[in-house]
Amino acid sequence: MPETKRTLRAILTILASVAMLAGAAAPAWSATLCTLVAEAESGRTVLEEGDCSTRVTPASTFKLPLAVMGFDAGFLKGPHAPLLPYKDGYVAWIDAWKQPADPTRWLTYSVVWYSQQITHALGADRLRRYAEAFGYGNADFSGDPGQDNGLDRAWIASSLTVSPREQVGFLQKLVTGTLPVSGEAMTMTRAIVEIRDGGDGWTIHGKTGGAFPRLPGGGFDRARGWGWYVGWAEKGDDAYVFARLIRDEERHPVSPGLRARDALIADWPEMAAGFPSRSGSGKGSGSD
Numbered sequence: 001m002p003e004t005k006r007t008l009r010a011i012l013t014i015l016a017s018v019a020m021l022a023g024a025a026a027p028a029w030s031a032t033l034c035t036l037v038a039e040a041e042s043g044r045t046v047l048e049e050g051d052c053s054t055r056v057t058p059a060s061t062f063k064l065p066l067a068v069m070g071f072d073a074g075f076l077k078g079p080h081a082p083l084l085p086y087k088d089g090y091v092a093w094i095d096a097w098k099q100p101a102d103p104t105r106w107l108t109y110s111v112v113w114y115s116q117q118i119t120h121a122l123g124a125d126r127l128r129r130y131a132e133a134f135g136y137g138n139a140d141f142s143g144d145p146g147q148d149n150g151l152d153r154a155w156i157a158s159s160l161t162v163s164p165r166e167q168v169g170f171l172q173k174l175v176t177g178t179l180p181v182s183g184e185a186m187t188m189t190r191a192i193v194e195i196r197d198g199g200d201g202w203t204i205h206g207k208t209g210g211a212f213p214r215l216p217g218g219g220f221d222r223a224r225g226w227g228w229y230v231g232w233a234e235k236g237d238d239a240y241v242f243a244r245l246i247r248d249e250e251r252h253p254v255s256p257g258l259r260a261r262d263a264l265i266a267d268w269p270e271m272a273a274g275f276p277s278r279s280g281s282g283k284g285s286g287s288d
Contacts, residue, residue, distance in 0.1 A: 030227065030246045030256060034164040035264070037271065040175045040232055040239035046275050055137055055161035056245070059209030060110045060257065061228045062155035062162075065170060067103065067192065069130045070118045071185035079104045079192050084117055091116070104192045107207065112156075119151045127151075133180045136170050137162030144214075157211040157220070164243035167230045171241040175232050196261075198233050200269040206231025206242075210257030224248055227256025229264045233272070236279030240272070 034050040070076035080102040090113035092098045097111050106114040119127060124141040131139035140159040143150030154160040173179045177186050190205070198204040209228035212220035227246040232239060244264040248256050 029250050029252050030248045030259065032244070032246050032263075034243065034245045035267075035271075036164045036168050037240050037242045037275070038168050038172060039276070040172055040241050043169070043172045046240065047271060050245075052164040052243070052245075055163045055166070056226050057157045057211045058137065058155050058160060058162045058167070059157070059211035059226065059228060060112075060155075061167065061207050061209035061230045062160065063107055063110065063115060064174070064189065064193070064207050064230070065131065065134055065136050066115060066118055066155075067107065067189040068134075068174065068179060068181055068185050069122060069127065070103075071188045072130075072181040073122055073126070075118055075121045076103050076188070078188065084114060086113070103188075107192050108194055110208070115155075116152055119154075124150055130181075131160075134170050134173070135166060137166050157213055157226075164230075164245050167228075167243040168241050171230060171232055171243075175239060175241055193231065196265060198235075198265055198268045198272075200235075200272070202233050202235045202268060202272060204231060204233045204265060204268065206261065206264075208255070208257030208261045210255045210260075223251040225252075225256040227258075227260035229257065229261040233268065235272075238275070238277050238279050240275060 032050060034052040035047060036045065036052045037047040038045045067076065076082070083100050083102045085100050086092070086098050090097070092113070094109075096109045097113060101109070101111045101114045105111065127141045128139045131137065131141075138161050140161070141150040141154040142159045143152070143154045144158050150159060174186055174189065177183055179186055193205045193207060196204045196206065206229055209230070210225055212222050212225045215221050225248040227248070228244070230243045232241045242264065244260050246256055246260045246263070252259070
């Protein structure tokens with residue numbers, strides 16, 4: 001029996017060592033570049049981690065300011081209007097894009113070709129003026145150098161860049177209704193943003209975004225993708241706007257935007273517990 005016990009202990013020690021080595025060897029996948037949270041009403045920062053001032057591609061998070069632009073300009077009419085048909089030749093990276101889309105479906109499935117219908121209808125000059133008025137990044141819709149493709153992809157690893165701080169500044173104005181556009185445009189935009197359960201009574205409204213940098217010789221570096229999740233969270237009288245930005249360090253089968261979203265939502269209850277609360281005594285969730 002003593003020999004058996006010694007053998008069992010040896011086996012357990014070896015297994016524990018293997019597990020530790022496996023964990024150490026596991027890829028990090030991505031690094032969080034910035035997490036920024038601010039009070040929606042005042043704009044006061046309550047959490048800032050990482051570099052939140054460097055501009056990168058907004059990817060599909062640009063759909064939020066684009067929705068405001070589209071509603072204000074009258075191209076977008078409501079949650080389900082206009083319903084536009086999918087046509088051969090449209091960008092269709094996933095099957096969900098190969099069918100008619102309206103503003104709600106556009107945001108839910110992040111349909112690039114629907115974005116392109118709006119950008120072409122508004123034109124580069126109008127897009128630039130809106131972005132400048134919103135304080136949204138560098139407002140550069142020129143696209144890739146020499147390609148004349150700004151209306152098709154300026155926001156996808158191309159000329160348009162924005163920082164997490166500028167994302168939060170835009171969102172704060174969207175949520176409080178203080179952007180220099182019609183009130184209806186902001187109301188309609190807020191109404192079509194995807195809603196998720198943030199845990200502990202929080203409701204999270206947000207948009208993902210993911211893009212890969214271009215390689216010098218062409219193509220994209222799919223091991224170094226950017227992932228965004230931006231939006232706002234509400235619980236009772238409390239409301240906060242946020243931006244989470246990650247950067248991949250390894251190629252991953254799941255979009256960096258989806259991983260940024262899932263990580264932020266998983267982190268939210270613990271983060272929010274330290275925020276000032278108007279819904280009850282103390283912070284975060286209010287009273288014990």
